Amino acid sequence: MAILATRLRFLDGGRTWLAVILAWGVFAPVAPAQTAATGEYELKAVFLFNFARFVEWPAAAFPGPEAPLVIGVLGDDPFGPLLDEIVRGEKIGSHPLLVRRYRRIEEIGDCHILFIGAAAAGWLGRLPESTAGRSILTVSDADSRAVRGVMIRFLTAKNKIKLRINLEAAKAASLTFSSKLLRPAEIVPDGES
Amino acid sequence: MPLRNTPIQRKLMLIILATSVVVMLLMRGAFFTYEYFTFRQATLRQLSTLGEIIAANSTAALAFANQDDAKEILSALKAERHIVAAALYDRKGGLFAQYPDRLASGTIPAVPGAEGYRFSNASLAGFQPVVQKGSQLGTLYLRLETGIIMREWIWGSVQIALAVMAVILCVAYLLSRSLQKQISAPILRLAETARAISERHDYSVRAVRPGDDELGRLTDAFNQMLGEIQTLNQELEQRVVERTAQLAAANKELEAFSYSVSHDLRAPLRHIDGFAGLLVKSDGAVVSERGRGFLTHIADSAKQMGVLIDDLLAFSKMGRSEMKIGPVDLHQLVAEAIQSMQMETQQRAIQWRTGDLPPVQGDRAMLRQVFVNLIANAVKYTRPRDPAVIEIGCQNGSTDEVAVFVRDNGVGFDMNYAGNLFGVFQRLHRAEEFEGTGIGLANVRRIVSRHGGRTWAESQPGAGATFYFSLPKSRKPKHENAQTHPLG
Numbered sequence A: 001m002a003i004l005a006t007r008l009r010f011l012d013g014g015r016t017w018l019a020v021i022l023a024w025g026v027f028a029p030v031a032p033a034q035t036a037a038t039g040e041y042e043l044k045a046v047f048l049f050n051f052a053r054f055v056e057w058p059a060a061a062f063p064g065p066e067a068p069l070v071i072g073v074l075g076d077d078p079f080g081p082l083l084d085e086i087v088r089g090e091k092i093g094s095h096p097l098l099v100r101r102y103r104r105i106e107e108i109g110d111c112h113i114l115f116i117g118a119a120a121a122g123w124l125g126r127l128p129e130s131t132a133g134r135s136i137l138t139v140s141d142a143d144s145r146a147v148r149g150v151m152i153r154f155l156t157a158k159n160k161i162k163l164r165i166n167l168e169a170a171k172a173a174s175l176t177f178s179s180k181l182l183r184p185a186e187i188v189p190d191g192e193s
Numbered sequence B: 001m002p003l004r005n006t007p008i009q010r011k012l013m014l015i016i017l018a019t020s021v022v023v024m025l026l027m028r029g030a031f032f033t034y035e036y037f038t039f040r041q042a043t044l045r046q047l048s049t050l051g052e053i054i055a056a057n058s059t060a061a062l063a064f065a066n067q068d069d070a071k072e073i074l075s076a077l078k079a080e081r082h083i084v085a086a087a088l089y090d091r092k093g094g095l096f097a098q099y100p101d102r103l104a105s106g107t108i109p110a111v112p113g114a115e116g117y118r119f120s121n122a123s124l125a126g127f128q129p130v131v132q133k134g135s136q137l138g139t140l141y142l143r144l145e146t147g148i149i150m151r152e153w154i155w156g157s158v159q160i161a162l163a164v165m166a167v168i169l170c171v172a173y174l175l176s177r178s179l180q181k182q183i184s185a186p187i188l189r190l191a192e193t194a195r196a197i198s199e200r201h202d203y204s205v206r207a208v209r210p211g212d213d214e215l216g217r218l219t220d221a222f223n224q225m226l227g228e229i230q231t232l233n234q235e236l237e238q239r240v241v242e243r244t245a246q247l248a249a250a251n252k253e254l255e256a257f258s259y260s261v262s263h264d265l266r267a268p269l270r271h272i273d274g275f276a277g278l279l280v281k282s283d284g285a286v287v288s289e290r291g292r293g294f295l296t297h298i299a300d301s302a303k304q305m306g307v308l309i310d311d312l313l314a315f316s317k318m319g320r321s322e323m324k325i326g327p328v329d330l331h332q333l334v335a336e337a338i339q340s341m342q343m344e345t346q347q348r349a350i351q352w353r354t355g356d357l358p359p360v361q362g363d364r365a366m367l368r369q370v371f372v373n374l375i376a377n378a379v380k381y382t383r384p385r386d387p388a389v390i391e392i393g394c395q396n397g398s399t400d401e402v403a404v405f406v407r408d409n410g411v412g413f414d415m416n417y418a419g420n421l422f423g424v425f426q427r428l429h430r431a432e433e434f435e436g437t438g439i440g441l442a443n444v445r446r447i448v449s450r451h452g453g454r455t456w457a458e459s460q461p462g463a464g465a466t467f468y469f470s471l472p473k474s475r476k477p478k479h480e481n482a483q484t485h486p487l488g
Helices: A002-027 A041-054 A082-087 A116-133 A167-172 B008-065 B066-079 B146-200 B214-281 B289-320 B328-338 B366-383 B416-422 B438-449
Strands: A069-074 A095-102 A111-117 A139-141 A152-157 A160-166 A186-187 B083-090 B095-099 B116-120 B124-133 B135-145 B325-328 B350-354 B360-363 B388-395 B399-406 B457-458 B466-470
Touching: A002 B083, A002 B466, A041 A069, A041 A082, A041 A111, A041 A139, A041 A152, A041 A160, A041 B008, A041 B124, A069 A082, A082 A095, A111 A116, A160 A167, A160 B388, B008 B083, B008 B124, B008 B135, B008 B146, B066 B083, B083 B124, B116 B466, B124 B146, B135 B146, B135 B360, B146 B289, B214 B289, B289 B438, B325 B366, B328 B350, B328 B366, B360 B366, B360 B466, B366 B399, B366 B438, B366 B466, B438 B457, B438 B466
Parallel strands: A069 A095, A069 A111, A111 A139, A139 A152, A160 A186, B350 B388
Antiparallel strands: A152 A160, B083 B095, B083 B135, B116 B124, B124 B135, B325 B360, B388 B399, B399 B466, B457 B466
16 A cells, blocks of 8 residues: 555665664764854863763762762863853752862762863873772863873864763773764774873 | 436446445545544654654764764755754754755744644644753754655555556446346346237237246236236127127128118019009090199109119129229229210210329229219219319328329318218208219218228318228228128
8 A cells, every 4th residue: 555655665764864873873983073152161061061971880880879970170170160050950860960179189089070171181190090990981181192091082173172082991990881972972992092 | 328218237237336436435535534644643653753763863962062963963864855854953942953954044943842743734843852861952853744745645545546446347347247137137028028019919928037026026917917918808809709790790681681672662663653654644534634743753753762772772782792802903994984974974064184093902893883983973063063174083192002082173062061971871962953862972982991991072162072082002801701791
């Protein structure tokens, strides 16, 4: 019947489309992120918050089901009040969001996302040993030569923010990245990030 | 051809075909309506499924403000050609990415609207939230052009409907062609039987009973009526034969009686005439001069009565004598009749006009008598005319009889009395004016009717008269057995 044919054609279209999407998920090229009129750090703050939605932490990373998901900032805070404003009242699942600032690497306690700004790049050398065995998503916008073992890097190029992801480091920290997160990002082997 | 004049077979087939077409159209209509709503629902479901997939894939692009990625995701929609527009709005409701790249302004709403897909004219469009981990990152807008799909679907449906209709019509035609015979065949057989009966008048034929239904009962009634007609017909014929025999017997008796009366009357009459004559011739002592005058009257009357009796005898003989049928030349008969009247006509100025007369079958002597009587009549009643014109001819027109006429310009008669003309002793004129016994035309009628023909006359007083007699072209013998046999 005509209607059946139309339906099949329709589904066919959907399936082709799905295949294309999935293919992209695996072989996604580096997609240039964009800096809007909003400030660079406002965007980075939003990104930090959004990582919480695309990354799965092991259950052991939270002391309880209602324990907060902590976003930590190491060293000088480039965000000012932006980050607090963005996460205010937000929840990921049953976990409320909390921002903590650490002046020294030794202060890092219960932390899920750790941002190491360019100003705190000095701590990067000690980062792998102090975060080893803990499920902390490390994010940095520091210069590449100094960065080792950071899972996600913000690269600013042509006025846009790109993501570079080190999947091996994430795996070592027992973090699961959503394939969707990988779509707009560039994936690099360990040691190159 | 109007339906009521169409043969019953075609009528039945038309009814069957029309019914199947109507039923089919109704079914098709119902099915079409059902399909239409199913189709809409399916389209809606498919579009929202597609929306879910797109939305799920767009989360990262929205979360990390990657417009290029968003555009690429949307551009994959080109695989579904009926999607004419799509858009992603960011968390704050601003337009983030659109598909296709170039769009007429106004195609995409500037801000996202309420969630859900709705049909509007020729398209299905709506909004769907883009959600990741329970929080909304943006909104997806999709617009599906349903007009083309609908047209394609309707065209497909129509094609299928036409194909199905063609097949059903073929099947219905073949079925109706054989099934209609169940009803039409017995009716046609009945009609054929009725036609055969009315053509051949054979009431012994019976229609075959097709079964125990209404047609069977109709056939029974038909056969029963035929039976009644047959019985009535037989009874009627029987009665006609009986009555004819009775009439013939009565007629025979009557004729025998009148013959013997006429015959027996002649002897005393001859005596009266004879002795009256003798008395007239005797000397004056026996009869006075006045008495002689009376006696002359008596003798004249007796003579006239003798003529009457002779004519009556001739008339009665005409009815009884056997007919000798053969080809007759009417021209010759007319010539002979005119010749026989020479005594009467030699002192008169008469113009004779004789037209074409066809040869006929009949008794020559009898037909000669017909012409003698009619022409004598014409001569008699044209006596006041100078010159008299007498025309004998044949009237054309009828295919199954020959109509001969004798026309004169004589005194004529009043048409009111035309019915009496051909009776015995019927006279329309006084004997003082025109002599005669009133038997001539009666004789004509008798002869002509024995030939199976008719007699009639037309006239206006003072303007002449026309006498007609007709003879059938193919002569059918009438019931003559009573007349052709001599008296017992």
